[in-house]
Amino acid sequence: MADRNRATLLELLNKPGNNVCADCKSPDPEWVSVNLGAFLCPECAGCHRNLGTHISRVRSIKLDNWEDDQVQAVAELGNEVVNQKYEQFLPAYYKRPTKDDPELLRSEFVKAKYSRQEFIYPDRQTAYCSGIKEGYLYKRGRDDKGFKKRRFCLTRKLNGHSLLYFIKEKDTAPKCEIDLDSVNVVFAKDKIGVNPNGLQITYFVNGQTRSLFVYADDPKEIVDWYYAIRAAKFEWRRIAHPQQDETELAEGLTTDFTLEGWLQKMGPRKTDGFKKRWFTLDNRKLMYSEDPLSPFPKGEVYIGHSDGGYGVTMGARDVRSSMVYVFTLNTPERDFILSADTREDMDQWINAFKEIQTTEPTSQDLRLLRMLNNNS
Structure with a gap:
């Protein structure tokens, strides 16, 4: 019976909506809230456990044994039915958590959705x-x-x-x-x-x-x-x-930083040494500071399209240094010679810059360029 019920649950994953987590939309959920009828990823399932079994009882599709009545209850519901109820008044500006978001955002979304039921009763928002x-x-x-x-x-x-x-x-x-x-x-x-x-x-x-x-x-x-x-x-x-459209209005209300971390940065002259700086890539704006909690960055750089003289390459021309993972960020104003601690870090930064430099700037991007130029 256990194998039959498990096979039925795996078939239910093929129903529309069930192949992603009901809460964060991550693919291939492996957990289910038995009483809610929602298919969940491991991270969201952990948040459901914290709600208490009076709100959500979570079981693993593969690791737990399932009774016939439990499988039948899940079969009658599923993610689409669950979200039609619990997300019927989800505001357009409300950011659904993803796998990359902090646990805090995921946890509070799950509490708002099922415990406080804010998206069923808008007056609770x-x-x-x-x-x-x-x-x-x-x-x-x-x-x-x-x-x-x-x-x-x-x-x-x-x-x-x-x-x-x-x-x-x-x-x-x-x-x-x-x-x-x-x-x-x-x-x-x-x-x-x-x-x-x-x-x-x-x-x-x-x-x-x-x-x-x-x-x-x-x-x-x-x-x-x-x-x-x-x-x-x-x-x-x-x-x-x-x-x-409301979906378009909600785009970019807030944006997570593309990448952050420590890098070594050489001064503007090739005789200058490297100094450790905290770098933050905020879409097309690159900021570097002495400390992650600095109130103001020491410098800000606009990252434009490759057609406008922007680029990134491994290594640095005519620079002798003991640094191993050196790369160069090219801008029309100057070249920034940077060094990462690991090859993985260097590749992350290079790939992030390349992705931005091959994307056409928006009107908001060009506004940012004007703002930064006015300060230079």
């Missing part, structure tokens, strides 16, 4: 859906490097939204007011060592990129801020482009 929000986050100081509790406000203006933060509780004037149009938000668990619930908020000010590092004690609170910023940006896009 008030913590992030309105385009306005107020609360407290711990922010890293630009100079003293410590994290201090600060009041943050997301406000709606006539020409868009702004993110504000205040130094003291009773302050009426904000320390900083940030136009949300230039804001990007990424999770920064591995950078903010004091707390895993961290965000890096980047924006353009006075011709360069500023990074704010914040965290919250409650994982739901930091995820709510992430989605509140996405919701506010989406709202303004919908006002500005009322005829555009």
Whole structure:
């Protein structure tokens, strides 16, 4: 009976929607929530276990034995039926977690979907859906490097939204007011060592990129801020482009960094030595800093199309160095000679640059180029 039931479950994987995880859409799910009838990847199955068996009872297709009534219950449901119920009011700006996203985002999505049932009852989305929000986050100081509790406000203006933060509780004037149009938000668990619930908020000010590092004690609170910023940006896009499809409006509300890590960088003269720098590739913008938590980068470089004089090659011409994994990033202004610690790291950076340099720049990319040129 066990083999027969397992064979039936494997056949059910061929039904539309069941060949990917119900939550993150990763292919070839190997786990099932018996009572929900959802096929799941191992990572999402782990999140389901944390919900408790009163919400989701998870079993392995291959490792566990299945009773007839359990298989029948799953056969009557499946991912399409499950998502029609639990995602019927999933907002367009809400980012479905993928296999590459941090565990925090995946875990909170699963809780929102099944435990809090936010996408069945839209009135449960008030913590992030309105385009306005107020609360407290711990922010890293630009100079003293410590994290201090600060009041943050997301406000709606006539020409868009702004993110504000205040130094003291009773302050009426904000320390900083940030136009949300230039804001990007990424999770920064591995950078903010004091707390895993961290965000890096980047924006353009006075011709360069500023990074704010914040965290919250409650994982739901930091995820709510992430989605509140996405919701506010989406709202303004919908006002500005009322005829555009919601899926298109939601593209690029926030973008994860393409690649980050330590590299050695040679100075502009070939007699200069190498210095260790933290590099962040944010789509077409390459930033390098002395530290992953630097508030401002030491330099920013636009990565354009190969037709415009941009390229990347292994090695470095006329440069003698003991560095092994050296490569050169070519731009019209100068060549950046870089070195990675391993061949794997070097290949990752070279491939990332090549992919960008063979992609046609968008209007937003060209706007970034103008902004960076105005600062140079």
